Structures are given as C-alpha cells and as structure tokens.
Amino acid sequence: MDAVTLTKPKASIKKMDQISRNALRIIPLGGLGEYGKNLMVIEYNQDIIIIDAGMMFPNEEMLGIDFVIPDIRYLEERKDKIRGIIITHAHEDHIGALPYILQKINPPIWTTKLAAGMIEVKMEEHRNTKTDIRLIKDKDKIRLGVFGIEFIKVNHSIPDCVALAISTPEGMIMHFTDFKFDFTPTNEEPIDLQRVAEFSAKNNILLLMSDSTNAEVPGYTASEKLVGETLDRIIADSKGRVIVTSFASLMNRIQHVFNSAVKHNRKVALSGRSMLKNVEIARKLGYLHIPQNTLISIKEVKKIPDEKVIILATGSQGEERAALSLMAVGKHYDIEIQAGDTIIISASLIPGNERNIYNTIDNLYKLGAEVFYGKSSDILNIHTSGHASQEELKMLINLIKPQYFIPIHGEYRQLFAHAQLAKNLGIEPNNIFIIENGQQVEFRAGGGKIAKGRVPAGYVLVDGLGVGDVGNIVLRDRQAMAKDGILVAIITVDSKTKQILSSPDIISRGFIYMREREDLVNQIREITKKFIQKNSDRNRADWSIIKNMLREELSEFLYHKTMRRPMVIPVVIEL
Numbered sequence: 358m359d360a361v362t363l364t365k366p367k368a369s370i371k372k373m374d375q376i377s378r379n380a381l382r383i384i385p386l387g388g389l390g391e392y393g394k395n396l397m398v399i400e401y402n403q404d405i406i407i408i409d410a411g412m413m414f415p416n417e418e419m420l421g422i423d424f425v426i427p428d429i430r431y432l433e434e435r436k437d438k439i440r441g442i443i444i445t446h447a448h449e450d451h452i453g454a455l456p457y458i459l460q461k462i463n464p465p466i467w468t469t470k471l472a473a474g475m476i477e478v479k480m481e482e483h484r485n486t487k488t489d490i491r492l493i494k495d496k497d498k499i500r501l502g503v504f505g506i507e508f509i510k511v512n513h514s515i516p517d518c519v520a521l522a523i524s525t526p527e528g529m530i531m532h533f534t535d536f537k538f539d540f541t542p543t544n545e546e547p548i549d550l551q552r553v554a555e556f557s558a559k560n561n562i563l564l565l566m567s568d569s570t571n572a573e574v575p576g577y578t579a580s581e582k583l584v585g586e587t588l589d590r591i592i593a594d595s596k597g598r599v600i601v602t603s604f605a606s607l608m609n610r611i612q613h614v615f616n617s618a619v620k621h622n623r624k625v626a627l628s629g630r631s632m633l634k635n636v637e638i639a640r641k642l643g644y645l646h647i648p649q650n651t652l653i654s655i656k657e658v659k660k661i662p663d664e665k666v667i668i669l670a671t672g673s674q675g676e677e678r679a680a681l682s683l684m685a686v687g688k689h690y691d692i693e694i695q696a697g698d699t700i701i702i703s704a705s706l707i708p709g710n711e712r713n714i715y716n717t718i719d720n721l722y723k724l725g726a727e728v729f730y731g732k733s734s735d736i737l738n739i740h741t742s743g744h745a746s747q748e749e750l751k752m753l754i755n756l757i758k759p760q761y762f763i764p765i766h767g768e769y770r771q772l773f774a775h776a777q778l779a780k781n782l783g784i785e786p787n788n789i790f791i792i793e794n795g796q797q798v799e800f801r802a803g804g805g806k807i808a809k810g811r812v813p814a815g816y817v818l819v820d821g822l823g824v825g826d827v828g829n830i831v832l833r834d835r836q837a838m839a840k841d842g843i844l845v846a847i848i849t850v851d852s853k854t855k856q857i858l859s860s861p862d863i864i865s866r867g868f869i870y871m872r873e874r875e876d877l878v879n880q881i882r883e884i885t886k887k888f889i890q891k892n893s894d895r896n897r898a899d900w901s902i903i904k905n906m907l908r909e910e911l912s913e914f915l916y917h918k919t920m921r922r923p924m925v926i927p928v929v930i931e932l
Contacts, residue, residue: 378402381527381800383564383763386814387411387427390769390793392707393450396427397532397566397765401525404502405435407442407464408521408532412453412819414707424819426454427794429461431812436462440501444468445534446518447475448606456483457819465489467499467506469517471608474638495519511536511548514581514607514743516644522556527800528563531556531757535568535766537745538752541582543609544644554756563800565759569767570744572775577748579741585613587738588701591729592617597663597697599623600726602673602681603704603740605631608639610703611669615647618667626655628680628692629671636669655691668692673704675713682713685720696725703740706731747778754782761788761805763798842867842923846885846911852931855893861885868915868923877918884914885927900929 381401388395393413399406413425432439441464444452452472456479466476466488473490480488493499495510505524512518513535521532540547556562571578588610592599603610618625625647627633639645658666672681681700683689694700700721706714714730721728729739745753754762762784764775769791776789790798790807795814798807847862861882865871871878888910892903904927911925 379526379801381525382808383530383566383798383800384431384812385765385792385794385796386429386431386812387413387794388450388766389772390767392570392768394425394427394454395451395534395766396429396454398432399504399523399525399530400435400438401503401527403438404440404504405432405438406440406501406504406506406523407432409445409451409534410442410454410458411448411450413450424453426457426817426819428813428815428817429458431814433461436464439464440504442466443506443521444472444476445521445532446513446515447472448515448535451534452476452479455488456480456485457817459485459488463487463489465491467491467493467501469493469519470642471515471517471639471644474642475606475635478634478638493519509548509553510546512539512542512545513537514604514609516545516608522560524560525563527803528760529556529560530564530566531562531759533565533567533753535570535744537578537743538749539578539580539582541580543581543585543612544646550752550756553753557757562757562759563803564761564763564805565754565757566763566765567750567753567775568744569750569764569771569775571742571746572750572764572767572771572778574742574746575748576746578744578746579738581609581613581741583738584610584703584741585616588613588703589617589620591699591701591739592621592623592667595664595699597695597699598658598666598668599699599701600668600670600681600684600692601701601703602670603702604673605629605635605671607704607743608635608644611636611639612645614667614669615645615651618651619648623665623667624653624657624661625651625667625669626653626658627669628655628689632669632671632680658691663697672717673702673714674707674710675715675717677713682717685717685724687724694721694724694726698724698726700726700728700730701739702728702730705740705742750775751778751782754779754784759784761790761800763790763792769793841921842869843926844868844881844911844915844923845926845928846881846907847928847930848885848889849930849932850889850893857886857889858932861889865923868921869919880918881911881914884911904929 384398386396386398391413393411395409395411397408439462444466452475455476470492473492476490493508495508498507503526507522509520509522511520520534520536523530523532538548601614615625627636636645640647670680672679675682680689684692684694718728718730762779764772772791776791779789780786792798792807795811796807798805843866845864849858850856851858863878863881869877888907907927908925912922916922
C-alpha cells in the first residue's frame with residue numbers, strides 16, 4: 358500500500374502570512390494530533406465561524422494541571438469577525454473550554470437542546486449568565502455571514518449530536534464530528550443516510566472533514582442496543598448489588614441501566630457529582646426516561662435489600678476522587694464494597710489512565726467483588742465506542758464523494774490511517790491534507806493547498822483558578838521536583854559585612870531523608886559556607902549571581918555523590 362504524501366509542519370510556530378482576499382481558510386486550533394480540546398475555525402474574508410470549544414485531560418507530564426484548553430489568541434485578535442460558535446454535541450471535549458473562551462470572545466452559540474442545557478449549567482457554575490445560546494435541531498438551516506449551515510442528525514454515544522453541511526463561496530463543506538452509523542440506537546432515530554447521499558447528489562462537495570478516532574479499527578462499531586442487552590444479562594444474573602460505572606455523559610448507556618432496573622425490580626442510586634448533574638439535566642430535558650419511584654438517594658441504599666439495588670457511579674477511568682475509586686479504597690461515605698457485589702465498568706480505557714483503572718479493579722477484586730471490564734471480560738459488548746470504524750468511515754466517504762479530504766479528531770497515526778482509507782477509495786492523494794493544530798488549509802478558485810505559516814495553537818493549562826499562568830517553565834520545575842526532589846540551602850548573612858552569621862540551614866523534600874544522611878547534609882553545609890565566604894564581597898555582593906553560582910556548585914556536587922539532580926534553591930537572608 359502506497360503511503361499518502363504528507364506535508365509535515367516545522368516544530369517552530371511561524372508568523373501567519375497575510376490572509377489572502379477571497380480565500381476560504383480551515384484552521385484547527387485543537388483536536389488534531391490529540392484526544393480532545395476540539396476547536397475548528399472556518400474563515401472567509403470578514404467572516405469566521407467556530408465549530409466546538411472543548412477541553413482535554415492533562416497527560417502524565419502535566420503535573421498538577423486540571424485540564425487543557427485551546428489557545429485562542431488568533432480569535433481574540435479577530436473577534437469582530439466571529440459570527441458564531443456551533444457546538445455539535447455535549448461532550449466535554451467539545452464544550453469544556455466554553456466558560457474560559459467566552460471570557461475573551463462572546464459570540465452567539467448555536468447548538469441542540471441537550472448541549473444547551475449542559476452549557477447553561479456549566480456557565481452558571483462559572484457565574485456567567487450572559488451567554489447567548491440559540492437552539493437548533495436536525496434539518497434546521499441558519500446563515501452566519503457568508504456561511505450557510507444545515508444540521509444533520511448523527512448517532513454518537515450521547516443524544517442530539519449533529520454533523521454540519523456548510524455552504525461557502527468556494528463550495529460545500531461537510532463536517533462530520535464524532536459519529537457512528539447505529540441503526541438501532543437508544544431513544545433516538547438513526548442517521549438518515551439517504552439525506553447524506555442527497556447532499557452529494559445536489560452539491561459538488563468541496564471538502565469532507567471526518568472523525569478519525571477509530572480509523573485504525575476494522576469493521577463496524579457495535580450498536581448501543583447490543584450493550585444494553587449485555588448489561589441486562591449481567592444485571593439479571595447478579596444476586597447482590599450491581600454497581601455500574603460509565604462516562605457520566607453517556608446518556609444512552611445510563612438509559613439502559615434504568616431500563617434494566619425497572620425490568621428486574623431494582624432501585625437506582627447515583628454517586629458522583631457529574632453523574633447527578635448530568636442525569637438531572639437529561640431527565641429535565643426529556644433525554645432520560647426514568648419511571649417514578651425508580652430513582653433513590655445514595656443514603657437510602659442501606660435500607661434496601663442488596664438484590665434490589667443498582668448504583669450508577671462515576672470513576673470509569675480510575676479518577677482519584679471519583680465515586681468508584683473511593684469505594685475501591687474504602688473511603689466512600691455511603692458505599693462499602695462487599696463480597697457478592699457485581700461491578701460493571703462500561704467504558705473505554707483512555708490512554709494514560711491504565712494504571713489508575715487497573716489499580717481500582719485490583720482493589721475491587723480484593724474486596725470480594727466480581728468485576729466486568731473491557732477485554733478481560735468473557736461477555737461481549739460490555740462497552741461500545743461512539744465513533745465510526747473503518748467500514749463506516751469508508752461508507753461516508755463513498756456517500757459524499759468529496760473533492761478534498763481532511764481527517765480530524767484523533768492522534769497523528771489515526772489521521773494518517775483515515776487518509777489512507779480516503780486514498781484507497783479514489784480521492785486524489787494531493788487533495789488529502791493531514792494537518793496539525795495551527796496549520797492552515799486554503800481554498801481559492803476551486804483549488805486547495807496547505808498555506809504557509811501557522812497560527813498560535815498551543816496548550817492553555819488550567820490549574821485551579823489559574824488559566825494560562827502555568828507554562829513550560831513551571832511544568833519543567835514541577836517535573837524536576839517530582840523526579841529528584843528539592844533541596845533548599847538557607848544562608849543568613851550580615852547586611853554590612855556580608856559574612857555568614859550562622860551555619861546554613863538545609864531543607865530536603867523528596868531528595869534524601871536527612872536523618873539518615875547527616876554526613877551528606879554536613880558536606881552540603883560546609884560547601885555552602887565556604888562558597889559564600891569566598892565569593893561574597895564586603896562592599897558589593899550581587900546575591901543573584903552568587904546564588905546562581907552556588908546552585909551550579911551544589912548541583913554538581915550532589916550529582917557526583919548521588920547520581921541525582923534535585924532542584925537546588927539557595928536562599929540568602931540579610932540581617
């Protein structure tokens with residue numbers, strides 16, 4: 358199989374070249390080459406539309422970071438041109454950045470009812486009540502500047518997900534966000550493939566942008582109906598309590614649990630803040646159907662026989678403070694795992710979370726529970742993806758027959774695999790663009806190309822209340838402290854004579870246990886004392902220079918003695 362010719366961007370971000378007049382530009386600011394923080398910009402002259410505004414979970418190197426959002430400096434500089442934000446569905450990787458982005462730009466948001474409800478709650482939590490949210494549904498048409506947008510219902514792992522048909526002065530763009538072809542979905546209609554095909558028949562589709570998450574997975578993605586049947590079978594066979602954990606946004610999966618609860622005469626309790634919040638919103642908006650007297654509080658579980666209880670809990674990824682994780686280590690306020698409990702982990706394992714989730718599973722087994730999870734289970738379809746696999750991706754390309762193709766949403770290998778599928782289906786290799794965040798694809802006079810230059814499209818890190826105030830230098834310091842610890846040398850000197858007044862104080866955290874290494878601590882004190890005496894000047898002592906020199910001196914000494922490089926911080930106090 359011949360490889361698709363790629364244009365690989367340089368590592369450094371170049372200054373964006375001047376925008377060509379009468380050119381259509383596609384600019385991803387997130388979601389390409391990564392999982393999450395999806396944000397796509399489509400621009401033509403004086404008009405910009407934004408598709409999605411998501412967040413991403415931090416990787417293992419982002420110590421202490423809560424989550425990551427897109428860099429929108431490009432949009433801040435052009436906020437007068439922004440005609441609207443279109444949200445395709447209510448998952449966090451598509452709406453999670455909105456509370457932060459809307460502090461800097463505040464165009465109207467167009468989205469479906471469920472996503473609107475989720476966004477409103479999110480904005481209230483951030484005390485932003487001025488958000489302009491406008492509802493749309495399948496087959497609606499709106500105009501934003503030069504762009505005409507028609508909404509196409511698609512199936513995913515959450516209801517009310519839409520794809521977009523976008524008319525532009527250069528031609529029609531089809532944007533297929535997270536989707537799969539599920540012909541037996543839960544509580545909603547399947548995608549109308551005939552209507553999708555009609556877009557191709559009536560329009561010469563300039564560009565297709567399509568979800569690449571499962572581009573490496575052969576065949577078709579299993580229907581949600583099969584998962585419901587599997588969950589029902591496990592619940593029917595369980596003699597004690599059943600605890601189900603899944604993503605709190607998987608409303609279709611949650612509906613299956615309630616359906617089985619009614620069928621087998623069980624009550625359902627919720628545990629976990631996001632589970633409580635999402636169920637409440639979905640029920641209020643009519644996306645969850647919960648019969649009366651089925652839902653109970655977590656406090657009531659102990660009053661009901663074990664065989665009459667199902668608990669829906671957060672923690673499918675082994676998150677430290679999530680409900681199932683707390684149960685697994687005996688720290689949950691209301692639920693104590695016991696022999697006879699059945700645990701169902703009905704979720705995919707997100708890369709990077711393996712250690713946490715397997716630790717949780719180990720602990721659940723130790724407490725006597727039976728655990729059904731992922732590939733280790735001998736029961737098929739305990740979970741299914743919300744993303745199209747190869748055969749569905751190929752079907753979409755064949756239905757739409759685009760002139761150009763850009764794979765979106767996924768890591769680089771998945772974008773590449775999706776591009777190969779498109780090439781094998783007959784799309785001209787030179788018309789397939791595998792791009793990364795910040796690159797620009799330009800269409801003008803019917804032709805497309807990767808434009809020169811890149812726009813800022815890095816990470817903005819959210820740490821507590823801080824947004825963007827933790828950068829590479831702070832992360833590097835955190836990594837250094839986590840790896841080899843920290844050593845502080847505190848030197849008290851006379852402000853007039855610049856001489857040391859007392860023996861230096863040494864503090865170690867994560868480097869050595871000082872009581873067991875008094876010999877090394879005394880050596881550090883002696884080196885510090887001699888260095889200060891040698892390098893301080895009675896008349897002019899530049900302590901910033903001296904501290905840097907001492908840092909290097911101690912670092913080399915400690916590496917020679919321990920083969921470790923702790924962060925060394927000299928502190929000089931003048932009295």
